[in-house]
Amino acid sequence: MDQVTLKSLAKELNLAISTVSRALSDSYEISAETKEKVHSLAKKLNYHPNPYARSLRKRSSFTIAVILPEIANNFFSLVINGIEEIAQANGYHVLIYLTHESQEKEAAFIRHLTNGRVDGVLMSLSGETEDISHLHTLKEYNIPIVFFDRICESIHTVKVTTNDYESGYQATQHLIEKGCTAISYLSSSKNLSIDQKRMQGYLDALKDHDIAFREEFIVFCSNDAELNYNKIKSLLSAAEAPDGIFASVELLAILCYEVCKELKIGIPGQVKIISFSNLRTASLLNPSLSTITQPAFEIGKQAAAALFGAFRKNETALKDEKIVLISELIERDSTK
Amino acid sequence: MDQVTLKSLAKELNLAISTVSRALSDSYEISAETKEKVHSLAKKLNYHPNPYARSLRKRSSFTIAVILPEIANNFFSLVINGIEEIAQANGYHVLIYLTHESQEKEAAFIRHLTNGRVDGVLMSLSGETEDISHLHTLKEYNIPIVFFDRICESIHTVKVTTNDYESGYQATQHLIEKGCTAISYLSSSKNLSIDQKRMQGYLDALKDHDIAFREEFIVFCSNDAELNYNKIKSLLSAAEAPDGIFASVELLAILCYEVCKELKIGIPGQVKIISFSNLRTASLLNPSLSTITQPAFEIGKQAAAALFGAFRKNETALKDEKIVLISELIERDSTK
């Protein structure tokens, strides 16, 4: 089928292209009669303006990019869900880019997006990212960015997070209340500020409850699953093994279960585990796992809303603001 | 920062725009020396061609759309993961659209995408979809479409599915082998061919094992969670309740767990459940749930590969082909 364009509509109606264009955008300077004729023909021929011509002309793409480490993870899926909902409501399109925790990919995406493909970026940092120079280039090109969850503290813009310090404190306290006295923290990435905050909450909770901190109980994990597995294994098979584990991400909790199974360590009993996790499938979960659950859907919506707010106000640089949502501790201790 | 364009590069180098354009696309008719000069300046100024101008001119967007019912679900997340990987490797961009099972939204997306925004579409049908006229319009506009999982049988194109009939048969047989004699099937949507196949497998397994089929044991669920909950509740609280349940989607299995909890029916024991599910977090799962797990990542990759294959061959209509991948039955029966 031949593309129906303004030109073809204009020809059919014996009008100028600009008249048709204005009629379709409901300009006040076009007669009701002409508008009606144009609209009805456009509808009849199923006219849809070419988005690329429009974007080229308007210097605005009505598209946003979401850059995130991974998607096979309920937290990020729910975030996307929230983003997509707000984008749809605003008539925007959503491009997805996955970094798989690679700083290199993250930088490549960002650099690529300076070409005008998107009007704004929503992003959660890769765990590998240490050098953030690529993030500054976005500013140079006047492309607003909003961070969510794995935020970049040093960039001045809107950041949507949760109360990670408090959650870390609560999670640790939860284990203490359950009788744990040797509590380990599994860090997902040294670089991420959210991880540092969770860990600080852990440390302070230990201190406030007069539990001695042991350095070997903090395990710094990375993107290498096998390495993580081995680290956790040596943690749990040590002479002085922990009786409680606080995992900063779900994936590490899963590894714990697997290691425990291999070492024939019981859960619950010898080891209690609490983890950040956003599996909505609470009832499908292993009943021994307590979780800190983040309001992921809401995070996505708020992050997107911040971006669209900036678009409406024609702001290219967002103000430096932190939006902090509250996570929920869900206890699923089967021993009670 | 000012946008760097072919024009600005040309000016700086005292060359014509067309020369710069050709140099950058490595045309044979440009001298090595000029190419070198152009490339180095382009790199220095971080030149990226404007994608919209390029798309307008080339009549091709280097973008694909993924339309699916939802994303907060491990199956679809993994599929997207696979799609994104292949798209990235081919230099394509991925737009995401969520229908939330609404036929109306699905049709609106499709109709919108006839404007040239994307070069192709990857899609999994909404459960509500009965009228498929909107799918035909894509053909009229020469936009190739590939279906995955929830495929549309009557459209001639590539469809990537799993062996749903066999899986349904195996799942039912699994319950029979575990001693169940009154087995219920929870259908997620009457309209979806994959659901019909899973059900047919269920029916044939019952027949082959001489188990009488009871109409009230087939529960047709929909997108209304509360309604589903009530249907499952009345199923399980009936005088003749099933002792085994085969859920066609994970969400319905979750509902079963919740209903069982409310009715104080034990799992495993009084009721055994098996469900299609793609939670990779096997070890976090309730140890009583056996699952049929689909190769979701692979499905995404194959679907995307089919589309890019068509692009390379400049085919607008894909051949009518069915790619069938194999699901895996994972037994997690804690009673053993």
Place this chain on the structure above:
DNA sequence: CTGTTAGCGCATTCAT
């Protein structure tokens, strides 16, 4: 109220 013209950034045809 409507038409004419220009130009967004790029690729491409035609000329040299």
Place this chain on the structure above:
DNA sequence: ATGAATGCGCTAACAG
């Protein structure tokens, strides 16, 4: 091997 000119489809400034 390079330059000039055209047009993709659209919006917007200017003209009447």
